[in-house]
Amino acid sequence: xxxxxxxxxxxxxxxxxxxxxxxxxxxxxxxxxxxxxxxxxxxxxxxxxxxx
Numbered sequence: 001x002x003x004x005x006x007x008x009x010x011x012x013x014x015x016x017x018x019x020x021x022x023x024x025x026x027x028x029x030x031x032x033x034x035x036x037x038x039x040x041x042x043x044x045x046x047x048x049x050x051x052x
Contacts, residue, residue, distance in 0.1 A: 010026075035048065036048070
């Protein structure tokens with residue numbers, strides 16, 4: 001199963017089951033995960049981790 005199909009299946013679940021309140025939670029999780037991945041090896045990492 002590819003990553004694209006997982007995202008497509010999640011979108012269909014949100015649309016069919018009317019679970020729109022999950023969308024902001026998922027967006028924030030993706031953004032925070034991306035922030036951690038991008039700053040993992042940089043000099044900004046200690047400052048980012050201090051926020052949390």
